[in-house]
Amino acid sequence: SQTIHQWPATLVQPVGSPLSLECTVEGTSNPNLYWYRQAAGRGLQLLFYSVGIGQISSEVPQNLSASRPQDRQFILSSKKLLLSDSGFYLCAWTELRYTEAFFGQGTRLTVV
Amino acid sequence: DQQVKQNSPSLSVQEGRISILNCDYTNSMFDYFLWYKKYPAEGPTFLISISSIKDKNEDGRFTVFLNKSAKHLSLHIVPSQPGDSAVYFCAASARDTDKLIFGTGTRLQVFP
Numbered sequence: 001s002q003t004i005h006q007w008p009a010t011l012v013q014p015v016g017s018p019l020s021l022e023c024t025v026e027g028t029s030n031p032n033l034y035w036y037r038q039a040a041g042r043g044l045q046l047l048f049y050s051v052g053i054g055q056i057s058s059e060v061p062q063n064l065s066a067s068r069p070q071d072r073q074f075i076l077s078s079k080k081l082l083l084s085d086s087g088f089y090l091c092a093w094t095e096l097r098y099t100e101a102f103f104g105q106g107t108r109l110t111v112v
Numbered sequence: 113d114q115q116v117k118q119n120s121p122s123l124s125v126q127e128g129r130i131s132i133l134n135c136d137y138t139n140s141m142f143d144y145f146l147w148y149k150k151y152p153a154e155g156p157t158f159l160i161s162i163s164s165i166k167d168k169n170e171d172g173r174f175t176v177f178l179n180k181s182a183k184h185l186s187l188h189i190v191p192s193q194p195g196d197s198a199v200y201f202c203a204a205s206a207r208d209t210d211k212l213i214f215g216t217g218t219r220l221q222v223f224p
Contacts, residue, residue: 032210043216051210090155103155
């Protein structure tokens with residue numbers, strides 16, 4: 001069966017520090033991968049998605065970046081965090097278009 | 113630009129009655145729609161989906177209705193149960209992309 005792992009679960013980082021959140025999927029090949037952020041009152045905002053290794057589409061211009069170094073690994077990064085980067089970050093995958101997306105448990109990021 | 117909107121941030125329903133959650137979209141290219149349920153500090157879980165070739169899909173207590181001309185979909189939960197209390201997100205994807213766009217969410221509270 002397929003599983004998705006996302007870590008860490010919680011993170012407190014100072015302003016200006018770097019960020020690296022990792023997401024891995026097991027039990028499937030060539031998934032579509034997504035990073036979302038849930039900020040207070042903002043719903044689930046699509047940040048990045050990837051349809052293959054090295055293929056990243058950015059939805060929101062910001063100081064975050066994403067990479068997909070391996071088929072089932074998706075990384076969200078920042079060189080310098082801002083206070084506005086605080087939120088609940090979720091990784092998700094889909095096997096094919098027109099199928100449901102499966103989500104990780106999320107990372108609560110607090111930038112102080 | 114919020115392409116998927118849930119205009120009611122919250123809804124309160126008595127146990128046993130019907131819960132109706134609404135969602136509107138603006139992109140006429142959307143052809144697949146999903147509903148997710150989310151508890152705090154967890155990733156969303158899939159509930160039910162509908163393709164644009166249908167106007168209704170039913171799964172147990174959950175029914176999704178799609179009105180393409182109005183660009184509107186709704187989720188009906190009958191009968192509502194206290195365990196249904198959560199935040200509900202609608203999501204949509206377009207035939208020409210692999211993006212999955214979520215709405216802002218509606219918090220449902222089912223009281224005894």
